[in-house]
Amino acid sequence: MTLHENLKSLGSGTTGYRYARPDATLLEAFPSPFAQPDLNPAGAVGTLHIECPEFTCLCPMTGQPDFARIVIDYQPDTLCVESKSLKLYLGSFRMHGEFHEASVNRICNDLVRLISPLWLTVRGEFTPRGGIPFWPTAEYRRP
Amino acid sequence: MTLHENLKSLGSGTTGYRYARPDATLLEAFPSPFAQPDLNPAGAVGTLHIECPEFTCLCPMTGQPDFARIVIDYQPDTLCVESKSLKLYLGSFRMHGEFHEASVNRICNDLVRLISPLWLTVRGEFTPRGGIPFWPTAEYRRP
Amino acid sequence: MTLHENLKSLGSGTTGYRYARPDATLLEAFPSPFAQPDLNPAGAVGTLHIECPEFTCLCPMTGQPDFARIVIDYQPDTLCVESKSLKLYLGSFRMHGEFHEASVNRICNDLVRLISPLWLTVRGEFTPRGGIPFWPTAEYRRP
Amino acid sequence: MTLHENLKSLGSGTTGYRYARPDATLLEAFPSPFAQPDLNPAGAVGTLHIECPEFTCLCPMTGQPDFARIVIDYQPDTLCVESKSLKLYLGSFRMHGEFHEASVNRICNDLVRLISPLWLTVRGEFTPRGGIPFWPTAEYRRP
Amino acid sequence: MTLHENLKSLGSGTTGYRYARPDATLLEAFPSPFAQPDLNPAGAVGTLHIECPEFTCLCPMTGQPDFARIVIDYQPDTLCVESKSLKLYLGSFRMHGEFHEASVNRICNDLVRLISPLWLTVRGEFTPRGGIPFWPTAEYRRP
Amino acid sequence: MTLHENLKSLGSGTTGYRYARPDATLLEAFPSPFAQPDLNPAGAVGTLHIECPEFTCLCPMTGQPDFARIVIDYQPDTLCVESKSLKLYLGSFRMHGEFHEASVNRICNDLVRLISPLWLTVRGEFTPRGGIPFWPTAEYRRP
Amino acid sequence: MTLHENLKSLGSGTTGYRYARPDATLLEAFPSPFAQPDLNPAGAVGTLHIECPEFTCLCPMTGQPDFARIVIDYQPDTLCVESKSLKLYLGSFRMHGEFHEASVNRICNDLVRLISPLWLTVRGEFTPRGGIPFWPTAEYRRP
Amino acid sequence: MTLHENLKSLGSGTTGYRYARPDATLLEAFPSPFAQPDLNPAGAVGTLHIECPEFTCLCPMTGQPDFARIVIDYQPDTLCVESKSLKLYLGSFRMHGEFHEASVNRICNDLVRLISPLWLTVRGEFTPRGGIPFWPTAEYRRP
Amino acid sequence: MTLHENLKSLGSGTTGYRYARPDATLLEAFPSPFAQPDLNPAGAVGTLHIECPEFTCLCPMTGQPDFARIVIDYQPDTLCVESKSLKLYLGSFRMHGEFHEASVNRICNDLVRLISPLWLTVRGEFTPRGGIPFWPTAEYRRP
Amino acid sequence: MTLHENLKSLGSGTTGYRYARPDATLLEAFPSPFAQPDLNPAGAVGTLHIECPEFTCLCPMTGQPDFARIVIDYQPDTLCVESKSLKLYLGSFRMHGEFHEASVNRICNDLVRLISPLWLTVRGEFTPRGGIPFWPTAEYRRP
């Protein structure tokens, strides 16, 4: 059995995109290869850097579209987030109205709940509104 | 009641721009989502990075226009600065004469007074005069 | 009466964003200042270069989001396209499924119908899918 | 019936990647929307700019891997090349040994045969070997 | 007598900045050295490329600040525009409300009136509003 | 006898490229000059930074090609990895299906086994899939 | 009385440029706004970053011109260096012959003597001679 | 028989580098695939763009090393220059003293003699000496 | 006898820098290799592109230093300008006061007089004063 | 007596370039101005950053040319390395065959022997071979 045999979205023929509201049930995890001694006899520490330049949601006050690059870094414990499921999850903000700070906080908390990492950060590099870009960051460290 | 229900400038139909002098009463705050346990059960630390590339004021000695990118970073305690109100506040320096160091110091102190952050920095990346750019920075840390 | 007194979207207090399908009725025009001899006694030729880096629609086959920078250049005859109405029009593709070539062709034809320019081009710089960006261009010249 | 209803590779659940030799039968075409008067009443001229930064094949003399960005520009007559089929076609060079000049010439001729464009160019931006990049270009114009 | 002996603004101790409305009387010209056979026995053709990255005015509908880089190119006949006077002229738009297309058209016509060039172009590279930059250009050629 | 006299791949007339699966037996080491007191009487600490922008393998779920830049940093103890053997080793992933995290973990462990460094890191900068790049890193430190 | 009322060079009608040798008497200081409790009730720490890309002097051995960007950073105690006086001071090296290391050391010592900062650094980014740029840095910290 | 079967340097086990003087006998050609109707039934026009960033020779007056990027573009008739032989040829300038203009002229003439192209250009982008880069270009067109 | 045997400044032990005023007598020429049939049997056309990023002079009105990159392009007839002599000539503007347009015109005319080229252009990319760069160009073509 | 009065290579009329093998006797030192209390009463710490983008040597296995940018940083004690002598020393590797790691180690040790610095690092940014750049670094710190 491979590491990924239970994944639903990657490589499947039909993908159900959802756009109404942030949907954490779209997220999927798989066992980290760094956590398996036969694959990692040297005991190397694994980390991930992920950039999602195509994030979009709506402004909750005006309804206008907002755009951002979402940057995620984390050190897995036993689980990693699967890439296509992350794409679907971030896509589910498309028709949702939420402030920049709240979206970044939500993504951080949803990922921490999914994979219980050692640490994880989310930065939202939103494009300017009124000539000014606001970039919130959420930083989690396991207590 | 949403986090932002008391905001006046964002999404309102009429905006009263003021250009005569720096006006800290234009600034508005809203409750930080990072400070609310139901929104942030993981206890992630939130920070903000903000760039305002369209700042302009006047030289107090010669009256000539000065231009700068104002860069603000902070860690909120219970309040965040609202984005459109920040735009209006920075716009209110338009016809005001003040030296670079004093403007940066003023912006830092006005924001600290508004939101009582854990820390906050303001950097003014002024364009060159006489071929030389001067970039003052003010760094506040809560004692 | 100013050049813009009939505009509906710019500066109005409430903006009705529409996201279901491309809606050319959102587009508005205003008289070109280049076409008015008292404003342009030298008879200068006016042209416009416009970039819309925040365009998004859906793939008609898979439903996945597509992203693009839309670049428009034109030489007005007697009318110019108004900027905020163009933003609303481009935003109306948000939940619409259409191929890259067809969207670019549609935007070109909708703008030609609105303002009857001397010439007009639309380029769609779509982000990669399968590692490959496709960038269609439509070029109109008045016969 | 949509423009693309006969396409096989895009959106299908199973994709058969072939890597042994260049396989022009993988290429598919669809009717150009620019060629249809109801979609293009203004008669705009359509062109395409395509970049494939992930091309790889083998050196026919040494067997070492070669890498390139393949850049394609063309003006369709009645047919366009479909994007996913182009990806599969370019992927089929993976285990094939061929010189830079010959690969670029082959891609140009295979695409001309598929869609009979008004003109079409292919440039291969190969990475350096011996410190020197060789970039061949093939330019076709319908006689 | 030097070429510049009648200039008022350059090198003077007191500069009167005006910010209320565009003021073409601030512009000054000086004799082109390219037009003087003793200085230019080879008969070289002179041209000028000028960039003003610090232009700001107001939106006539909302009163909000607009920012632009103004780029000017021209071929003088017998007169050149003096650099400091051009700075003062462009600064006089500071508190003036005007659309992008109209400002660019005005600058072009004011300069043509001042120096009667063989040709002259003005491009306004305005920063984005609503995520979209509009860049008008005015091109004059002596009939 | 030079430091490199036992190397097989560098400078040899025939190179046997292998593409079926990752093959650690292709890797070769040579004695570090930093570890030899006659060459390094000052006792300088040596480190290596290596970038391999031409890495490619296959997706284990879909069979599609993946591309990455592999970045390696290490501090040798008594051995260094030979450059041409590293090229052959990384080339051996060409027809192998493996997830990003697993490939990076494998390269790290294979190099640690070869040269027993004081520390060694491997970062895989994979190109985007679904618009999102995933960049895993493995960090080893000798206990 | 403003902070700057004793300044001589800024805004004065006549500027006496001196080019024969480095002249520290040209430097002027003004009271730091960060050091005044009424202006800085939050007690923010102020720092300055200054870049002078137009520095030139002569080589003391060959007499050929040398060019550099001079970069200065400091934390003021009670005094700041005034910007126009700094320009005049740096201009006074124009006809002076001195090695790169000595000029950077001199600028650092002259500024420390003027404003008694908490720390101050000067970096000279000299353009290449013989294909090689030399960049000396001087770092002062108050004991 | 393949297009390249007579090549000597590519893929051979032993390479004889020569560094004493420019040696045009090192250059080799192979038949252009663009010139063969069975490979190019569309009759596409082939061109080549080649960059050699690692060119070095000596100054004939002072003996100091000179460095350049050599950029070659050409349209082959029946022959192409082989890449490894071009590397060896350019390497043969290593210990040769010659002025920039003369080297560029020599490379152009040696290549024209080898492959009789329809047109061919050589540009030498030499690094600065005395702060000034000189870039000669030679342009050949078949009469 | 080599092409350069009469040159005085290149490779000589002592160089006399002059800084008081533009001195065209510093310029030297040498025979163009492109003009000699034995060196250029293909009859390639030679051109030169030269950039001088370290030009400085004084403002004739205020005495302040001005800085520019001087860019020269030309097609020689029988003579080329020697590189070190050009450096000395451009250095001779160091203490000279002259407007941008006049300096560019002067350099163009001095070079035309020296080498009688088929065509020659000089562009002065002056650094901003008052936030605005002025870039004059002079273009000569042999009648 | 100036700091540099014993230097041989800088400003001398004849320069003897040596290219056969690395020759540390070409290196010269001069007294650091930072180490002289009359020049540095503030006691500023001096450091140097040096980049040599034009380094070339040969591969000891194949004889092919290698190219690198050599980057040197150090904190002098009482001596600095003279710039022209460093150029001659690095040039002496031109016809020498040596591996990347060994060259960087050699340069570090030769400079430490010359000037006994407090610390010194050498990084060799070699251009790619086989598509892969190897960048060794040597770091010395005085025990």
Ligand SMILES: [Ca+2]
């Ligand atoms: Ca990034």
Ligand SMILES: [Ca+2]
């Ligand atoms: Ca993954």
Ligand SMILES: [Ca+2]
């Ligand atoms: Ca930034």
Ligand SMILES: [Ca+2]
């Ligand atoms: Ca906000």
Ligand SMILES: [Ca+2]
């Ligand atoms: Ca653009």
Ligand SMILES: [Ca+2]
């Ligand atoms: Ca591109």
Ligand SMILES: [Ca+2]
């Ligand atoms: Ca398509």
Ligand SMILES: [Ca+2]
């Ligand atoms: Ca520009």
Ligand SMILES: [Ca+2]
């Ligand atoms: Ca001027």
Ligand SMILES: [Ca+2]
């Ligand atoms: Ca190596």
Ligand SMILES: [Ca+2]
């Ligand atoms: Ca900088």
Ligand SMILES: [Ca+2]
């Ligand atoms: Ca200041």
Ligand SMILES: [Ca+2]
């Ligand atoms: Ca080739």
Ligand SMILES: [Ca+2]
């Ligand atoms: Ca020359």
Ligand SMILES: [Ca+2]
């Ligand atoms: Ca650097």
Ligand SMILES: [Ca+2]
């Ligand atoms: Ca030095």
